[in-house]
Amino acid sequence: MTRIAPVITQEMRISNENKSKLDNGNIYNQQSKLDTLGIDSTKKVYSALKDKIDVTLIDEEYINDVQRYWEKRMGIKIDPVFHIYMQQNFNIKNKFFLPEVQYRLIQKSFNESKKTGAYTDKNLYDQIVKTNRQPKIYLKCVNQRYFINVNIPIKKTQITTHFNNIKDQSEFIIKPSRSANGRKVSKLIFDNNNFTLNNRVVSISELEDLYGKNFVIQELITQHSLLKSMHPSSVNTIRMLTFRWNNDITHLMSFLRIGIDGAINDNAGTGGICIGVQDDGKLNSLAVDESGNKWLNHPTTNFSFQQETFIPNFQKFKEFVIDLHHDILHHDLVSWDIAVGDDGEP
Numbered sequence: 001m002t003r004i005a006p007v008i009t010q011e012m013r014i015s016n017e018n019k020s021k022l023d024n025g026n027i028y029n030q031q032s033k034l035d036t037l038g039i040d041s042t043k044k045v046y047s048a049l050k051d052k053i054d055v056t057l058i059d060e061e062y063i064n065d066v067q068r069y070w071e072k073r074m075g076i077k078i079d080p081v082f083h084i085y086m087q088q089n090f091n092i093k094n095k096f097f098l099p100e101v102q103y104r105l106i107q108k109s110f111n112e113s114k115k116t117g118a119y120t121d122k123n124l125y126d127q128i129v130k131t132n133r134q135p136k137i138y139l140k141c142v143n144q145r146y147f148i149n150v151n152i153p154i155k156k157t158q159i160t161t162h163f164n165n166i167k168d169q170s171e172f173i174i175k176p177s178r179s180a181n182g183r184k185v186s187k188l189i190f191d192n193n194n195f196t197l198n199n200r201v202v203s204i205s206e207l208e209d210l211y212g213k214n215f216v217i218q219e220l221i222t223q224h225s226l227l228k229s230m231h232p233s234s235v236n237t238i239r240m241l242t243f244r245w246n247n248d249i250t251h252l253m254s255f256l257r258i259g260i261d262g263a264i265n266d267n268a269g270t271g272g273i274c275i276g277v278q279d280d281g282k283l284n285s286l287a288v289d290e291s292g293n294k295w296l297n298h299p300t301t302n303f304s305f306q307q308e309t310f311i312p313n314f315q316k317f318k319e320f321v322i323d324l325h326h327d328i329l330h331h332d333l334v335s336w337d338i339a340v341g342d343d344g345e346p
Contacts, residue, residue, distance in 0.1 A: 052292040066095045110332035122177040136219040144213040163190045177216045185265040224340040234259025237337040244332040251318040281314025312344040320346040
């Protein structure tokens with residue numbers, strides 16, 4: 001066997017060494033520029049968006065203007081990576097974009113943090129949110145104690161009988177009741193005295209092992225045909241933000257969350273995509289995912305976001321969340337996830 005070895009001349013070796021020094025210098029210069037502009041390259045948001053940003057093309061005058069604006073109002077330097085992403089990918093310059101860290105600070109200013117746990121506990125929604133337009137709860141597990149209907153306690157041994165008595169429903173949604181990240185949301189099937197989760201028969205004890213001491217089993221919502229056509233496996237919800245100021249509650253913004261790849265949940269943090277909703281209910285012409293990728297069509301169903309599409313009865317949706325916010329007394333800044341029912345109502 002003949003072995004052909006590479007021949008490296010002294011000139012080639014010097015050339016490679018110079019290239020290495022040049023590359024190292026570019027990396028150093030880029031990092032120095034990021035540091036100067038206040039961009040933290042160790043943060044998750046930078047890791048997600050860095051392939052969509054050209055450091056050499058950053059508009060430093062614009063970013064310095066952004067920094068001056070937020071330093072004047074909050075007394076701190078912000079991370080402008082999202083401003084850069086929006087400017088380079090959408091040609092949008094807007095110093096009012098609010099970075100996540102600053103949003104969390106503002107959120108704490110308007111919301112009583114001690115009450116957050118109660119307001120995010122899905123086992124309390126039927127008590128706090130006064131509307132009949134929410135998913136019916138079939139079983140609550142609270143600290144490993146079980147409740148049905150209007151918080152009537154039942155024994156663990158009675159759960160199978162309870163589900164046998166539900167004649168019009170065999171598919172349900174099970175989710176942790178004290179989390180808000182969309183994880184571990186699954187379809188649960190009850191048939192022939194058995195629960196099936198992810199194509200496997202499971203007992204109540206196994207559900208406890210998987211979901212812990214606090215979870216909820218809810219009705220599987222039937223969504224509007226428009227939302228279903230985008231991705232039928234997930235209930236695709238509108239994230240709506242409302243704000244109370246001097247006892248006046250207004251709708252701030254909305255975007256639609258859509259699942260992908262046959263997933264049952266629509267949360268962007270678990271792989272879904274999001275698309276902006278304008279004030280008249282019209283969808284923007286492209287969606288984005290958590291990594292900043294742009295989608296003109298849905299990556300799974302090929303639904304076109306280029307076509308003119310409106311959320312039906314969107315004015316009713318805005319009125320709906322504003323009305324609900326009146327019962328949330330301790331939080332002035334509230335996010336709502338609202339499904340579009342098969343009747344086009346929230």
